[in-house]
Amino acid sequence: MEMTNNLLIPNGCEAVVAEYRDQDVVDYRYSPFIEALPPIMSQEEVIDHLAVYPPFDPKERQLETHIRFHLVQRLFQYFQPLSVHLDLESRISRLIRQGYVYRNPIQPGFLEQINGGQEWMRNRTVELSRNQAFRSTQSALTIIGPSGLGKSTAINRILSLYPQVIVHSEYKGTPFSAYQIIWLKLDCPHDGSIKGLTIDFFRNVDLLLGTRYYRQYGSARYPISALQPAMSQISRTYGLGLLVIDEIQHLSTAKSQGAEKMLNYFVTLVNTIGIPVVLIGTNKAAGVLQSQFRQARRGSGQGDLVIERMKQDANWDLLIEGMWDYQWVRNPVPLTAELSAELYDLSQGILDIAVKIFVMAQIRAMSSWKETLSASLFRQVANENLKLVQPMLQSLRSGDMRELAKYEDIQPIDIGSFIERESSSIKVSEKIKELQVAKKKQVERQAMNVEEESIIKLVELEVPPATAKRLVKKVMEGKGTVTVPSVVKTALALHAQSASDKTEERSTLKGQAVQGDIRIAVAEGKKSGKSAYEVLKEHGIIKPTSDDPLFVVG
Numbered sequence: 356m357e358m359t360n361n362l363l364i365p366n367g368c369e370a371v372v373a374e375y376r377d378q379d380v381v382d383y384r385y386s387p388f389i390e391a392l393p394p395i396m397s398q399e400e401v402i403d404h405l406a407v408y409p410p411f412d413p414k415e416r417q418l419e420t421h422i423r424f425h426l427v428q429r430l431f432q433y434f435q436p437l438s439v440h441l442d443l444e445s446r447i448s449r450l451i452r453q454g455y456v457y458r459n460p461i462q463p464g465f466l467e468q469i470n471g472g473q474e475w476m477r478n479r480t481v482e483l484s485r486n487q488a489f490r491s492t493q494s495a496l497t498i499i500g501p502s503g504l505g506k507s508t509a510i511n512r513i514l515s516l517y518p519q520v521i522v523h524s525e526y527k528g529t530p531f532s533a534y535q536i537i538w539l540k541l542d543c544p545h546d547g548s549i550k551g552l553t554i555d556f557f558r559n560v561d562l563l564l565g566t567r568y569y570r571q572y573g574s575a576r577y578p579i580s581a582l583q584p585a586m587s588q589i590s591r592t593y594g595l596g597l598l599v600i601d602e603i604q605h606l607s608t609a610k611s612q613g614a615e616k617m618l619n620y621f622v623t624l625v626n627t628i629g630i631p632v633v634l635i636g637t638n639k640a641a642g643v644l645q646s647q648f649r650q651a652r653r654g655s656g657q658g659d660l661v662i663e664r665m666k667q668d669a670n671w672d673l674l675i676e677g678m679w680d681y682q683w684v685r686n687p688v689p690l691t692a693e694l695s696a697e698l699y700d701l702s703q704g705i706l707d708i709a710v711k712i713f714v715m716a717q718i719r720a721m722s723s724w725k726e727t728l729s730a731s732l733f734r735q736v737a738n739e740n741l742k743l744v745q746p747m748l749q750s751l752r753s754g755d756m757r758e759l760a761k762y763e764d765i766q767p768i769d770i771g772s773f774i775e776r777e778s779s780s781i782k783v784s785e786k787i788k789e790l791q792v793a794k795k796k797q798v799e800r801q802a803m804n805v806e807e808e809s810i811i812k813l814v815e816l817e818v819p820p821a822t823a824k825r826l827v828k829k830v831m832e833g834k835g836t837v838t839v840p841s842v843v844k845t846a847l848a849l850h851a852q853s854a855s856d857k858t859e860e861r862s863t864l865k866g867q868a869v870q871g872d873i874r875i876a877v878a879e880g881k882k883s884g885k886s887a888y889e890v891l892k893e894h895g896i897i898k899p900t901s902d903d904p905l906f907v908v909g
Contacts, residue, residue, distance in 0.1 A: 366565030370520040388455040407434040450631040451596045494631035500662030503707030540599040547606040553582040603636035665704035685726040697730040701737040809842040
């Protein structure tokens, strides 16, 4: 329901102001609780509202690996409505509306019954005989199936189609002030205790309406005999449309007759107040629900909804095709019949396992730098991380129901620890890679520093820059660690040898001409006041003495 007219309840939740709609179903007319509900949706509208396709941008595939580790978890938001979800939505829609048919707050006698509920609370009893004005629709539904099939996810998506609280102030010109709680979902306590469930009920009502029922009834001094009438009265006062109890298999751990007592109480809610109740549980809960609650559901038209693992049919293809678009590996692969069949075989049609294998395979592909998916990769991560559920999956493959009966539930797959391990692995690998790169750069910097410093030293010693650069490269070529002094020393020796060779070559070629030229140069030098030694040294004919500064002939 699109919330366009909201208000914030003091210390409570954000509620929707009632907007009344004309009803096509005659039975639903002139009931403010029903007319304030969202319109009954067609199957196309249900699909549109239930579907969740997380955002995806192909450019995200180029992001760093540690970022993509986060992005791939968007797949857990993905929800593809299937035929079973359309069936469930239709049942929930009928349950809520049928439950309100005989709880019309503007009908004569309704307020009297509400006020009479105060007597229940005082006497700490809930009596069937005192509730003749309320006809029971006996609306109830049980949803049974193994863990991992998305029962809770589906019911949460369907409940989100309804605002949780509607505020009434006026109905067709008549003052009508009331809070209406459309639905309330609780988890059955792990110990299966009625008192724990009831106290949780008070806490959740307080969170919605800003009331203080938990403070009033949450103390240990109140026995369950006092809490149950209070829960019934609150449900009636606030027009509770649907009570959903999840994890009902925990009733099997209840103390002596605890499960029977809690189921009897659910029967009371259904039969005396007309509040529809939905119980959700795993296969382990099937035996718990064989007694009174099944009797209460007779004639309700809702019955049981047994959710089984998916078959490899059109529904499976629809689910996988939608999921396949979400590949954050750098080299995505198209969906093939082989890949779909491999994923089905590994998960045996259990949605939770299929999605997690798909996620884990992508994470492994990223952390190993393979960056692509394959059937072998699916099998690798499944064999490594589904060890606890392999016996049950094998029983599903073989179709041995006697063997399958040993496994009440699927153990949850802890994908968080898998991501943690893969993240640590890639962090170590990346760190090693970074250190390798850093070490290489350090060696390169050291070599560059030696080369540059050696060239500078040679230039300072009046070796031409181009010659200095050529000599240093020749000295350092093919050598490991070298120092600046050793490079300069070797380069100077090479330079001196080269100069000496050139001088001898000139002397041989020019012969006496050189000597004559030198005599002319000496004579010219005397005229300008230079000694013969200075002239000869200038012309590079003689080497400087030990008293002279270091000079390299070139």
